[in-house]
Amino acid sequence: MRAVPSILHLDMDAFFASVEQASKPSLRGKPVIVGGLGARGVVSTASYEARRFGVHSAMAMAQARRLAPNAAYLIPRFELYRQVSDAVMALLRELSPLVEPLSLDEAFVDLAAGPYGEALATEGAELARALGEDLRADIRSKVGLTGSVGLSTTKFLAKIASEQAKPDGLVLIEAGREREVLDTLPVRALPGVGPATEETLRRAGLSQIREVAGLPQEELVHLLGRAHGAGVHALALGRDDRPVVAERDAKSVSVEDTFEVDLLDRDHIVGELERLADRCVRRLRAAGRSGRTVVVKIRRFDFSTLTRSETLPAPTDDPLVIAQMARRLLDSVELLGGIRLLGVGVTGLADWTQEDLFAQALREGMEEDAADAEEDPAYGGPTGPRAFHPGGALPAARRWAPGQDVEHTELGHGWVQGSGVGRVTIRFETPTGPVGRVRTFAVEDPELSSASALPLLGSA
Incomplete structure (x- = not known):
C-alpha cells in the first residue's frame, strides 16, 4: 500500500x-x-x-x-x-x-x-x-x-x-481511510462483481462491502471459487496491488451476460444477442479499435459452452456488420433447452478499419432504416422502418442523420437537426461561434455535402 x-x-x-x-x-x-x-x-x-x-x-x-x-x-x-x-x-x-x-x-x-x-x-x-x-x-x-x-x-x-x-x-x-470509504458501499462497487456474482453474494446475505470484508476468505472462496473469491476479499479490505500499466495491447474486446433464468424463446435470445453486439461495438470504438473476427459464446442449460466465430477480410467496427455476423453464428447452434449465458466478442484487433463493399452496402441500408424510423411525429412524418435486403438496390436519395456535419457552399459549416419527407434541416454554427441560424433544404440540394467535424479549441 x-x-x-x-x-x-x-x-x-x-x-x-x-x-x-x-x-x-x-x-x-x-x-x-x-x-x-x-x-x-x-x-x-x-x-x-x-x-x-x-x-x-x-x-x-x-x-x-x-x-x-x-x-x-x-x-x-x-x-x-x-x-x-x-x-x-x-x-x-x-x-x-x-x-x-x-x-x-x-x-x-x-x-x-x-x-x-x-x-x-x-x-x-x-x-x-x-x-x-x-x-x-x-x-x-x-x-x-x-x-x-x-x-x-x-x-x-x-x-x-x-x-x-x-x-x-x-x-x-488518503492512506488510512480505505476501509472508512469502502464500508459504506454496496458489493457491486467491487471490480469483478457483476450481476451474477452480486446475486450469489446477496443469497449469502452479503450486500455491503463491509459484510464481505468481515467474512473469512475461505468462505468467499467456497462461494465464488478460489481466484475470484480471494480477489474479491482483498479488494473489500482495500488491498489492490495492480500497477498502472502504460501499454495494454488488448487481444480482444468482448461482453457477456449470465441470465438468472434460462432464455428459451428464440426472439428473446436474438434480442439479447443484438444488445450484446451493440455493447461490444461501443467498447470497441471507445478503445479506438476495430477487429476482423466476431465470436459468439453460448452456455446452454446443461452448462456446456460453445463458441462460434467468423472472420472478415478486413477489420471493421461497423455495428450492423458485427450484429449480422453474430446472428448468423447463433443460427449455427442448437438452442433447444435454454441459454444460461450469451457473449459477443471481436478479436484480431487493429487501430484502423477498411470495410469491404458488402459492409458498406449493409451500413447504408441501416442508415436508410434509421432515417425512416426517425420520420415519426416529432420529425413531421410517418413511422415504420422499411425492410432492407443486402442484395437489393441501394436507395438513390441521400440520407442525413441528426448531428451529422455538413458544409454548404455559401452558408458554410453546420450540422443536421433532423430530416424527413424529402427535407433536411441544418443549423449553421461552429464550436467557437455564436448560436447559429437554421435553414431547411431539399435532401438532394447540390450545394449541401457531408463534412468533417471541426476541432474543439486545442483538440486539433
Whole structure:
C-alpha cells in the first residue's frame, strides 16, 4: 500500500454528449443524447441535463425518447471524440509516463512515476490534490470540457473517488481511510462483481462491502471459487496491488451476460444477442479499435459452452456488420433447452478499419432504416422502418442523420437537426461561434455535402 495518494483516475463527464455540446453552441445547457437512432438503438451517453429526466447509458433509445421527448438526439462522431481524447491524454502524459487509458474518456495515471514523484514523497496529499486541480483546469482551458478526478493509494480507490467527484469535481482518499470509504458501499462497487456474482453474494446475505470484508476468505472462496473469491476479499479490505500499466495491447474486446433464468424463446435470445453486439461495438470504438473476427459464446442449460466465430477480410467496427455476423453464428447452434449465458466478442484487433463493399452496402441500408424510423411525429412524418435486403438496390436519395456535419457552399459549416419527407434541416454554427441560424433544404440540394467535424479549441 502506498503512503501517498499518488494514483489518479480521470473520468471525463458525459464525454460524448459534452463534446457535442461544446461543438454545437445551440445545445449548451440543454439535454443531449448520443447513440443509435434506429428502432433498436441504444443510448451511448446522456448529458447531465438529460439525466434529470431519467435517461442513462445503455437504455433503449425508444425509452429515452419517451422520457425526454424534447432532447437533442444525435449520432456519435467517433473521429471527433478520438481527437479530443488524444488532447486530454497528452495532458495526462505531462504528469507521468505511466498513463493507462481505459477508454476514450477514462484513464489511470501514476503520479509517483512522473516529474513530481520526489516532491510527492515529501509534500504528500496536498501536492497530489494540487496536481489534480491543475489537470482539471488545463482540460477546461484546452478542450472546453470538464472531467472528474479521483486520487488515492490504489487504482480501485482512485476510481471510487472519481465516481464520488462527479460531475466536475475532485475527491482524494488518503492512506488510512480505505476501509472508512469502502464500508459504506454496496458489493457491486467491487471490480469483478457483476450481476451474477452480486446475486450469489446477496443469497449469502452479503450486500455491503463491509459484510464481505468481515467474512473469512475461505468462505468467499467456497462461494465464488478460489481466484475470484480471494480477489474479491482483498479488494473489500482495500488491498489492490495492480500497477498502472502504460501499454495494454488488448487481444480482444468482448461482453457477456449470465441470465438468472434460462432464455428459451428464440426472439428473446436474438434480442439479447443484438444488445450484446451493440455493447461490444461501443467498447470497441471507445478503445479506438476495430477487429476482423466476431465470436459468439453460448452456455446452454446443461452448462456446456460453445463458441462460434467468423472472420472478415478486413477489420471493421461497423455495428450492423458485427450484429449480422453474430446472428448468423447463433443460427449455427442448437438452442433447444435454454441459454444460461450469451457473449459477443471481436478479436484480431487493429487501430484502423477498411470495410469491404458488402459492409458498406449493409451500413447504408441501416442508415436508410434509421432515417425512416426517425420520420415519426416529432420529425413531421410517418413511422415504420422499411425492410432492407443486402442484395437489393441501394436507395438513390441521400440520407442525413441528426448531428451529422455538413458544409454548404455559401452558408458554410453546420450540422443536421433532423430530416424527413424529402427535407433536411441544418443549423449553421461552429464550436467557437455564436448560436447559429437554421435553414431547411431539399435532401438532394447540390450545394449541401457531408463534412468533417471541426476541432474543439486545442483538440486539433
